[in-house]
Amino acid sequence: MAEPLEAKTQLIDLFDSLFARLHQPAPQVIAGWLTPLQLQRLRDLMEAHLAEKIVLEELAALVNLDRFRFQAACDLMRL
Numbered sequence: 001m002a003e004p005l006e007a008k009t010q011l012i013d014l015f016d017s018l019f020a021r022l023h024q025p026a027p028q029v030i031a032g033w034l035t036p037l038q039l040q041r042l043r044d045l046m047e048a049h050l051a052e053k054i055v056l057e058e059l060a061a062l063v064n065l066d067r068f069r070f071q072a073a074c075d076l077m078r079l
Contacts (some may be wrong), residue, residue: 034077038063 041062060070
């Protein structure tokens with residue numbers, strides 16, 4: 001069992017780490033780009049279906065875009 005002073009130090013370090021995360025700036029989303037959540041959904045689908053044919057319309061629908069807006073977002077992001 002940890003000494004009381006050591007336990008308090010660990011608890012303070014934990015809170016310090018948590019509060020430091022609160023002060024980090026939020027990820028910036030640029031208009032026209034895909035959000036981190038949309039990119040993760042796309043990655044998950046592509047990894048799950050590597051051996052299969054995936055069409056542009058399917059990818060676009062996954063992130064709630066039509067194929068033209070999806071292509072434009074990919075062009076902006078150079079995907």
